[in-house]
Amino acid sequence: MFDNKSIVLSALLTVSVTALGQESAPGFDLSGFWSPAMHEDALERGGGSEIGDYAGFALNEAGRLWALSYDPSRVTLKHHQCDAYVAPYQMRATGNFRIWEERDPHDQRLVAIHVWAQVTEGHRVIWMDGRPHPPAWAPHTFRGFSTGKFVGNALVVETTHMKQGWLRRNGTPESDQATLLEYFVRHGDHLTNMTIITDPVFLTEPEVRSNDYFRQVVDHHAWLYACDDGEQILDRAPDKVPNYLFGQQPFAKEFAERYKLPLISGVGGAESIYPEFMAKLKTVTNAEALARFRPVTGRPLETSRAVDPEPHDGEIHVFPLRNNVYMLVGDGANIVVQVGDQGALVVDTGTGALADKTIAAIGKLSGKPVQFIVNTGFRADHTGGNVKVRRSGMDPSLQGSFFSNQFADAGQGATIMSHQNTQNHMDALKMPAEGIPSDTFLEEHRRKFHNGDSIELFWEPNAVTDGDSIVHFRRADVIVTGDIFTTTQYPFIDIKNGGSVQGEIKALNDILNRTVYEHEEDGGTLVVPGHGYLSNEHEVLEYRDMVVIVRDRVRAMINSGATLEQVKAARVTADYDTRYGASTGPWTTDLFVEAVYKSLQQGSK
Amino acid sequence: MKLKTLLSTLPFLLFASLSAYAQGRGGGRGAGPQPPQSPQAAAPIDITGYWVSLVTEDWRYRMATPPKGDFLGVPLNQAGRDAANAWDPAKEEAAGEQCKAYGAGGIMRMPTRLHIAWQDMNTLKMETDAGTQTRILSFTPSQSPGGDWQGVSLASWDRQATVMGIGRGGPPPGGSLKVVTSKMKPGFLRKNGVPYSADAVMTEYFDRFDQPNGESLLMVISEVNDPTYLATPFWTSTHFKKQNDAAGWNPTPCSAK
Numbered sequence: 065m066f067d068n069k070s071i072v073l074s075a076l077l078t079v080s081v082t083a084l085g086q087e088s089a090p091g092f093d094l095s096g097f098w099s100p101a102m103h104e105d106a107l108e109r110g111g112g113s114e115i116g117d118y119a120g121f122a123l124n125e126a127g128r129l130w131a132l133s134y135d136p137s138r139v140t141l142k143h144h145q146c147d148a149y150v151a152p153y154q155m156r157a158t159g160n161f162r163i164w165e166e167r168d169p170h171d172q173r174l175v176a177i178h179v180w181a182q183v184t185e186g187h188r189v190i191w192m193d194g195r196p197h198p199p200a201w202a203p204h205t206f207r208g209f210s211t212g213k214f215v216g217n218a219l220v221v222e223t224t225h226m227k228q229g230w231l232r233r234n235g236t237p238e239s240d241q242a243t244l245l246e247y248f249v250r251h252g253d254h255l256t257n258m259t260i261i262t263d264p265v266f267l268t269e270p271e272v273r274s275n276d277y278f279r280q281v282v283d284h285h286a287w288l289y290a291c292d293d294g295e296q297i298l299d300r301a302p303d304k305v306p307n308y309l310f311g312q313q314p315f316a317k318e319f320a321e322r323y324k325l326p327l328i329s330g331v332g333g334a335e336s337i338y339p340e341f342m343a344k345l346k347t348v349t350n351a352e353a354l355a356r357f358r359p360v361t362g363r364p365l366e367t368s369r370a371v372d373p374e375p376h377d378g379e380i381h382v383f384p385l386r387n388n389v390y391m392l393v394g395d396g397a398n399i400v401v402q403v404g405d406q407g408a409l410v411v412d413t414g415t416g417a418l419a420d421k422t423i424a425a426i427g428k429l430s431g432k433p434v435q436f437i438v439n440t441g442f443r444a445d446h447t448g449g450n451v452k453v454r455r456s457g458m459d460p461s462l463q464g465s466f467f468s469n470q471f472a473d474a475g476q477g478a479t480i481m482s483h484q485n486t487q488n489h490m491d492a493l494k495m496p497a498e499g500i501p502s503d504t505f506l507e508e509h510r511r512k513f514h515n516g517d518s519i520e521l522f523w524e525p526n527a528v529t530d531g532d533s534i535v536h537f538r539r540a541d542v543i544v545t546g547d548i549f550t551t552t553q554y555p556f557i558d559i560k561n562g563g564s565v566q567g568e569i570k571a572l573n574d575i576l577n578r579t580v581y582e583h584e585e586d587g588g589t590l591v592v593p594g595h596g597y598l599s600n601e602h603e604v605l606e607y608r609d610m611v612v613i614v615r616d617r618v619r620a621m622i623n624s625g626a627t628l629e630q631v632k633a634a635r636v637t638a639d640y641d642t643r644y645g646a647s648t649g650p651w652t653t654d655l656f657v658e659a660v661y662k663s664l665q666q667g668s669k
Numbered sequence: 670m671k672l673k674t675l676l677s678t679l680p681f682l683l684f685a686s687l688s689a690y691a692q693g694r695g696g697g698r699g700a701g702p703q704p705p706q707s708p709q710a711a712a713p714i715d716i717t718g719y720w721v722s723l724v725t726e727d728w729r730y731r732m733a734t735p736p737k738g739d740f741l742g743v744p745l746n747q748a749g750r751d752a753a754n755a756w757d758p759a760k761e762e763a764a765g766e767q768c769k770a771y772g773a774g775g776i777m778r779m780p781t782r783l784h785i786a787w788q789d790m791n792t793l794k795m796e797t798d799a800g801t802q803t804r805i806l807s808f809t810p811s812q813s814p815g816g817d818w819q820g821v822s823l824a825s826w827d828r829q830a831t832v833m834g835i836g837r838g839g840p841p842p843g844g845s846l847k848v849v850t851s852k853m854k855p856g857f858l859r860k861n862g863v864p865y866s867a868d869a870v871m872t873e874y875f876d877r878f879d880q881p882n883g884e885s886l887l888m889v890i891s892e893v894n895d896p897t898y899l900a901t902p903f904w905t906s907t908h909f910k911k912q913n914d915a916a917g918w919n920p921t922p923c924s925a926k
Contacts, residue, residue, distance in 0.1 A: 103744070
């Protein structure tokens with residue numbers, strides 16, 4: 065029997081719920097335990113598809129060649145062992161899901177929907193509170209940044225900021241530029257998730273797929289999926305990345321041969337999605353199909369289709385990193401600022417065009433004068449603000465002190481540090497003397513304890529130049545790479561100023577030797593690139609892989625007697641050009657290939 | 670407010686909410702009961718027009734005829750496996766049974782174009798160019814005995830449930846087309862003889878998604894229950910992209926091979 069109080073409470077709840085319903089967008093509850101129905105693409109989602117099965121993917125040439133270059137042995141590399149799944153693949157992979165709502169405890173509005181995937185402990189957060197997506201320079205994660213809203217009978221989710229990952233687990237790539245649109249619909253205990261992947265780098269049209277789940281009434285348990293990398297292959301050279309040269313993928317025909325299909329079947333491309341392709345299967349010859357296993361020669365190079373991560377709005381944007389370290393974006397190269405009682409330490413100063421705004425931004429973070437500037441290299445887009453930022457470090461307390469007897473410029477400005485070769489290059493370029501480093505080091509290492517952190521500068525003797533430094537804030541666990549690593553272009557290997565492809569690979573590996581991921585190859589050590597979005601080791605890893613793979617192709621052609629022009633004509637970067645390529649500007653694809661070629665001809669330094 | 674007073678207001682609160690709900694359904698202030706809308710007029714989504722398959726999943730089972738015995742992913746029971754392993758396309762063609770994979774249980778998985786239109790205010794007609802099939806989706810129960818490839822399909826609009834069905838001024842926007850098909854002539858879930866029986870019942874939900882880029886997608890979620898050949902329900906979700914016109918419409922006859 066209900067008592068009177070219960071009835072009153074029920075009435076009030078009814079009124080409250082009704083009122084809440086009037087204020088909230090219509091929606092439905094996805095909460096619960098869900099298991100995937102793997103009735104479609106069971107092999108792909110279970111044991112894994114054959115290499116060479118790209119059918120049904122609207123891959124462009126770059127995507128197809130990337131996939132054909134892939135050697136599954138790559139997952140034996142330490143940093144690849146715990147690669148997580150990007151959001152759309154996570155929704156498609158095997159394993160169970162748990163979904164729950166996060167509600168504001170005070171007004172019960174829906175803040176977020178959490179999706180926990182059993183495999184890789186994939187935790188997605190779908191923000192339902194209307195917050196905007198992060199800026200272009202914000203870090204990417206495997207699951208990306210998702211926002212959702214209920215539209216009609218669907219939960220519509222938009223995801224950006226994903227890492228590079230898989231469209232399919234056989235090497236079919238999804239780039240870090242991909243975005244995801246999803247529609248979740250629920251019919252009773254049947255949940256369906258349609259994923260629409262737009263990837264300007266590897267796809268010619270959006271990839272539409274869907275996943276079905278059925279609700280379980282009990283907890284699946286087994287939600288953990290710990291992964292630590294280990295030593296799988298000993299004595300492997302650090303510059304070895306398993307890959308196949310163009311046209312030499314030994315398993316490219318496996319899919320077609322195993323299922324007795326025409327060779328064109330597995331090649332993929334947008335045409336393979338539509339009904340007309342059934343007729344084409346009967347007409348395309350094996351020779352025509354084989355031609356697609358290599359780059360098409362004699363056509364113009366593709367150029368990057370990636371989003372420009374620079375704001376280009378004339379403003380300096382401050383992005384907190386960790387502890388007392390910040391990234392400043394907006395004036396060319398990324399700037400990093402560490403603040404504290406001892407005054408700011410600044411890594412690189414940008415082009416200088418916005419130096420006043422940079423100084424103002426630093427001033428808001430730190431009430432103390434800038435004490436130190438570290439230059440990761442000599443290029444003007446990293447050192448252009450040196451003069452002004454140094455002046456902002458003028459410290460009257462040092463003038464007339466003991467130090468002023470030892471150093472004429474004591475207290476006149478911040479101290480600029482770099483490797484000696486950087487100073488040499490800046491001297492040679494007759495850069496303003498006031499902006500040239502005065503505190504230099506000659507050998508591999510320089511260290512400083514400042515504002516409570518252990519800061520190390522590592523010299524990379526022959527990476528993009530002969531004077532590059534990597535800066536590691538050990539306690540904050542932030543690494544600043546300079547132009548050794550960017551997310552925007554091929555490495556700017558300056559042969560004339562001491563750069564080399566082998567030195568670049570060594571430098572990238574040195575970064576990877578200092579990074580530690582937090583979970584499933586995500587998070588952990590923050591890596592600030594010379595240009596581009598805030599990263600961690602996964603971005604460095606993919607970049608290192610790319611440099612090694614291109615190096616391998618160029619080296620193979622040199623060994624077979626190819627000239628530089630022949631190497632360029634072979635389009636040895638065809639699978640990376642839609643991500644990093646350029647045909648204009650100071651650093652083109654041709655210049656990169658030339659740098660690789662020449663540094664290999666000169667021999668390893 | 671005394672308890673007795675509060676309790677006395679409860680019927681009024683409920684009445685007010687229900688009134689608001691009724692108004693949202695077309696009641697209107699002061700209006701009398703309205704005749705129910707026809708299914709066509711009440712449609713929460715428009716799925717009419719031309720649509721083309723996007724074959725991005727189960728590609729080799731759909732774009733080509735897979736080998737005999739390859740029924741990975743389909744939860745067949747032993748009888749189903751036996752039937753699939755006995756598949757003989759030449760025999761099917763000789764017996765005039767080449768449309769077995771084009772029945773309601775398999776046609777939506779074919780690479781095809783759809784033409785969907787209202788036949789009358791209670792009936793949707795869906796034509797396919799693959800196998801030149803026609804499905805009749807009727808919102809009123811049919812007296813047809815069925816027994817042909819497309820069976821008998823009963824359609825209804827499926828909307829998300831609201832909180833107690835009241836309080837939002839009417840039903841929520843959007844919805845799905847629900848279609849339950851039975852009385853099908855035995856056919857194939859996949860072209861290589863993966864069977865469904867005359868006892869199979871298929872429940873489908875048609876959802877339309879209008880993307881920000883202006884394109885529209887149709888997702889057809891299907892659950893096939895077949896006590897004869899399936900151990901558990903067979904679930905698929907199949908996609909179609911909206912076309913502006915009949916471009917590409919290419920009627921082709923059924924083929925068992």
